[in-house]
Amino acid sequence: MRLRNYRLQVSVKLPRSNYTHPFSTSRASHNYDATLKNLKIGRHTRVIFQGFTGKQATANAKESLEWGTDIVGGVTPGREGEHLGLPVLPTVRKAVEVLKPDATGIYVSAHQATAAIVEAIEAEVPLIVAVAEHIPLHDLLRVINFFSCIHAILKTQSVSRLIGANSPGIISAVGRCRIGFQPLPCFEPGIIGIVARSGTLSYERAAASTLRSGLGQSMCLGVGGDIVPGTTLTDGLKILAEDADTEGIALVGEIGGNAELEAADWIKQYRATTKTPNIWRPIVALVAGVNAVPGRIMGHAGAFTLPGEPTAPAKIEALKSAGATIINHPSRFGSVLKTMLAGAMPTGGGIASPRTASQGRGMHTLARRPRSTNNTTTAAFSPQTQKRNISLTQTTTLDLLREHGIAITDPEAPASGPQRFLAISINRSSRSPCIVVSTTSDTSTSQVFDFDYNKGAADLPLSSIATALGLDSLCLPSITHLLTELTTLFAEKEAYLLSTLLTINNPAQPIISISSAHLHLDDAALHSSGRQSEIHSLRNLSLEDPAELSVEKYGIAYIKLPDPNANIGTLVNGAGLAMNTVDALADAGGKAANFLDTGGKATSETVKRAFEVILRDSRVKCIFVNIFGGLTLGDMIARGIVMTFEDLHMSVPVVVRIRGTNEDEGRRIIAESRLPLFAFDDFDEAAAKATELANGAA
Structure with missing residues (x-):
């Protein structure tokens, strides 16, 4: 803008x-x-x-x-x-x-x-x-x-x-008050409240689905896709649950952070403390990112998993156990909520009922979600794959640590003892930086210690951190020096993650050294504010995927997915919707070859660049375009697809699902093009056709 x-x-x-x-x-x-x-x-x-x-x-x-x-x-x-x-x-x-x-x-x-x-x-x-x-x-x-x-x-x-x-804002359809950029044709006064991390999944897909079902919306709150949002999913649930205009709630989550687990805990409390089940608002939830690449940022600034954070399936299980009905695609929000408001339990593909036996608006006997010993659900974490556009190699990171006087063990040398995990990261729940530690390299046993951003290591409980690392008091001087330097580097370079593996040399007079380290930087500091150019210049582009780099300058987030048998290219406008498209395709039997977000407002130019990068992948046998015309006009996208198909002399068939503003005109343009383009309104039909074409069926 x-x-x-x-x-x-x-x-x-x-x-x-x-x-x-x-x-x-x-x-x-x-x-x-x-x-x-x-x-x-x-x-x-x-x-x-x-x-x-x-x-x-x-x-x-x-x-x-x-x-x-x-x-x-x-x-x-x-x-x-x-x-x-x-x-x-x-x-x-x-x-x-x-x-x-x-x-x-x-x-x-x-x-x-x-x-x-x-x-x-x-x-x-x-x-x-x-x-x-x-x-x-x-x-x-x-x-x-x-x-x-x-x-x-x-x-x-x-x-x-x-x-x-990074929020689409808040809108009251009942009160005709919009503070944000939500497309107004998607909103009409009604009874469904929406709270979401993803803009495209909320103001376009969820709102449009409830509108089509004749339910309309009471209020829609987009909490945003940043790492430390000012308002959370739980905050939104609290407001909607007591809102007189709201009779049902749509919740949209995604990978990254614990917000969905906290929302699940709140839902349990809400139902436990609301004595009359008949006044419970039915809650239908979707979590995007089930098939996200571990350690990769999937479009939104906060759509990635840090050490100790839950996976998308863990979030889905928590919400389901709390009494929420789970869907796999936002087009189902309207019909599922309508069924539940009528007193019935929804059934069918892409719907997972809550873990209860009751029908209608009240969900009774709630199953408890198991907790790990440190009260957090954890996810596998590989520092070698973590990436937010700007990530430094291990060699470069270790050189930076040496400049801060930190002892380094030769990464190629055999480990002389057990390695311990230590990272400086962000606790999204408390909106503060934190130390994540584990007695092993496995983060599933990690413990988290928050600290004041302005105080740095001076605010840390050093003895407790040493104990959590399995170290005794002899290591305190070394721990103090290490954390002082790491927190300083984290703040000075505007990182979002600094992960290390520690080794202990000479237990009699222990010195902590680092055998592995990776520094992950916030690219917005450079691109939005012109800071940190020196550290960002250390990025080694030769180690990154040329295809991903080729579209980065156009604002396109493209990630090649690793399945060698994947054969459907995806082109979507919006990060949350792009993640969900990959997930829903998998549920329909398809295999997406990539994640691709053109941005919330796709243009003819970005569509062309997106097709070009998708076609560089030899696995792709069909391209699935899933565009919502809210901020983007459906007819403009359709013309862009037709022109690109002709300009690139494409032979790969394209399945197009256009919904939203000017959707009928968009589908008409596709249908009359006389090209191997297939236009659909329904997601399931479009996904089935894309899978059929990719697998070479007649």
């Missing part, structure tokens, strides 16, 4: 030593919960826009005003006057004084978004919606700490609630 400059007087480069209040899960989150009520938007909600006079904000505001949103003005730094017939003020504080808003939508570019969030917090705007993608992770970590410092750990004021970043 091209957005107008948003320059603020607030600095977001907060020195690590400036602030001392830790973001305590038990204290800060308890007070932050008091801001949940701010999510209840509607006709009463007075909205301002930050970056109001910019192109993106202007277009969005016009649509929202026509739809009925009460936009009362906006902010453009250094300007005063009018825009769209509404007041423009130079600061958020001034806008709060004059316009008295209930919410602000932040429509500025990623490198300016953190400053805009901080200004809104300082001005005590009740609801802050940040839609920008690619905000640097460490900027958001600073905001989380800044949250706790501005409001004395939110103990006394508890004023501001943040949605995002």
